[in-house]
Amino acid sequence: MRSNNRQPDCLRPLSIERGLQYQADASVLIRMGNTHVLCGVSIEEKVPPFLQNTGRGWITAEYGVLPCATNSRYRRETQGQSGRTMEIQRLIGRSLRMMVDLAAIGERTLRVDCDVINADGGTRTASITGGALAVRDALIKLVSLNKLEKLPEILPVAAISAGIVNGTPFLDLDYAEDSTAETDANFVMAGDGRWIEIQATAENRPFSDEAYMAITDLARSGIAELFNLW
Numbered sequence: 134m135r136s137n138n139r140q141p142d143c144l145r146p147l148s149i150e151r152g153l154q155y156q157a158d159a160s161v162l163i164r165m166g167n168t169h170v171l172c173g174v175s176i177e178e179k180v181p182p183f184l185q186n187t188g189r190g191w192i193t194a195e196y197g198v199l200p201c202a203t204n205s206r207y208r209r210e211t212q213g214q215s216g217r218t219m220e221i222q223r224l225i226g227r228s229l230r231m232m233v234d235l236a237a238i239g240e241r242t243l244r245v246d247c248d249v250i251n252a253d254g255g256t257r258t259a260s261i262t263g264g265a266l267a268v269r270d271a272l273i274k275l276v277s278l279n280k281l282e283k284l285p286e287i288l289p290v291a292a293i294s295a296g297i298v299n300g301t302p303f304l305d306l307d308y309a310e311d312s313t314a315e316t317d318a319n320f321v322m323a324g325d326g327r328w329i330e331i332q333a334t335a336e337n338r339p340f341s342d343e344a345y346m347a348i349t350d351l352a353r354s355g356i357a358e359l360f361n362l363w
Contacts, residue, residue: 159270163263167253190238237285289324320352
């Protein structure tokens with residue numbers, strides 16, 4: 134029996150809350166089951182040195198897990214970020230940069246902070262989905278402040294996990310499922326149906342083409358539901 138009595142092809146209960154961080158330029162709290170991630174955007178009127186005088190902007194992300202987000206205290210990364218943290222935030226940043234032509238936002242940086250409040254699997258995919266919604270809200274704010282003449286064309290982005298657990302393809306794995314999965318994967322998709330990134334890993338034995346296609350189909354249908362948030 135899955136959590137929330139879910140069928141294999143069902144998402145966990147999903148909700149979003151906007152504006153929780155009133156001093157951010159945009160913020161979205163996304164809840165997917167017991168995974169809760171707060172995504173805040175800060176707009177900076179500058180870009181990294183490699184983009185100066187190019188007319189192009191930048192979207193980047195930072196990711197962190199709060200100490201009491203996990204079943205045993207998660208140690209703060211005060212001595213530098215772990216390799217896992219850096220890999221996740223790079224994935225988030227790459228995904229969010231697919232949303233918009235960076236030349237359309239001018240020489241400014243949208244810095245997206247994704248802080249995991251409660252972790253029960255799928256934190257990186259929830260960060261991407263919530264972060265994308267927050268980036269859209271931040272771009273709308275730039276237009277309202279007359280810092281952008283018009284809203285640039287935005288390509289929706291969302292992400293979900295899927296995997297094989299006890300021989301069965303499952304969508305949106307929670308921690309109990311992810312920790313015992315034979316295969317687990319993270320999928321990032323654009324709103325036009327094109328893939329942005331796929332990370333798939335065999336945990337105890339290689340997976341077949343059939344298994345890969347099964348979880349890919351689940352991910353496609355699950356992400357289509359996430360786009361209803363847009």
